Amino acid sequence: MRQPQRTPLYLLTGFLGSGKTTLLNQWVQDPAFSKALVIINEFGETSLDHLLVSRSTEEQIVELSNGCICCTIRGDLAKTLSDIGWRFSRNGVKSFDKVIIETTGLADPSPILNTLISNEKLFQHYRLQGTITTVDAANALHTLDRYREAKRQVAVADLILLTKLDLVNAEVAQHVQQQIYRLNPTAPIQQALRGVTALSALLELDHVEPVQSTTALPTWLSFRAVQFEPLAQEQTPALLRCAEPEPGLHKSSIQAFCYQLEHPVRLQAVEQWLDILLPQMGHQLLRLKAILNVEGFPGPMVIHGVQQLLHPTAVLTQWPDDDRQSKLVFITDGLTAEKLEVSLQPLLKLTV
């Protein structure tokens, strides 16, 4: 039986007032998103955002306002996504070609992502292209310091759109970017001035198969190697990790850890490591991205996990450059470096 084509789906999140609706307004004016269906989740009875998104085909906006889609009305989101196929079709043909979900400013995107990825029916019909998080440069230092939701929104992002840069000086802008980098060292940061941003980065997002060619590889896992330092001598010298976050700046339990492995690993070691990793880490692991140099393979193995879900691993046919080191990034909530590094032991023990 022919599989129905999966509709690309974008999750737009970002803290209160960070510019989500302003951005949406720009997107829906662009031909690439002119047939997008927008699902807007708002808190409270006086929801307004759906009225603020101006577009020609107004019926392509669905409002979910009886609660937050990350908690109380997660079921409503699943039902809405199931129903829109027939609700928004004419003569049996769907009238939309993309779906954008705008969360409330206080939403934790992780449970929404779980619903989108683990609900089999939804998975058959929708292809999650990525999570886009708006960060308000004028307020980010405060919100990222105070609000766990804001941190989680940044931590799980595939693309960060930095808004309101017109309201801050270069020093603050740089500081904000450093804070974002600490929470999510791999998400590209792009600016969005009053909602205007290059849509190419958005259209290139592919959360399910983020890297299909070597060209995309360096940007997908582009953390700065200069931050690496060897682990303590009693541990293995083959593993290098990111420098610790600056004291005082990172009170959050959400933290990114990056590692580099100097030697190729065996396939058996990778399998052993992955078998124990996800069950052991549970929801403390928000995101895993890894490029591994596996013995006997011509190119890198690309591993991509989101919480309990490990996306199918891919092996590329070649390396993008001369760097053959394995690189791993973990974005975690409440995990210690020690626990994480113990979990990496299978990769280290079986190195050659």
Ligand SMILES: Nc1nc2c(ncn2[C@@H]2O[C@H](COP(=O)(O)OP(=O)(O)OP(=O)(O)O)[C@@H](O)[C@H]2O)c(=O)[nH]1
């Ligand atoms: N100066 C400036 N203002 C901006 C920019 N982007 C958005 N705004 C303004 O910020 C305010 C909030 O923007 P919204 O798009 O409503 O933010 P939101 O994230 O949808 O807000 P909530 O729905 O409350 O979470 C509006 O007044 C926008 O005009 C920007 O780049 N620069």
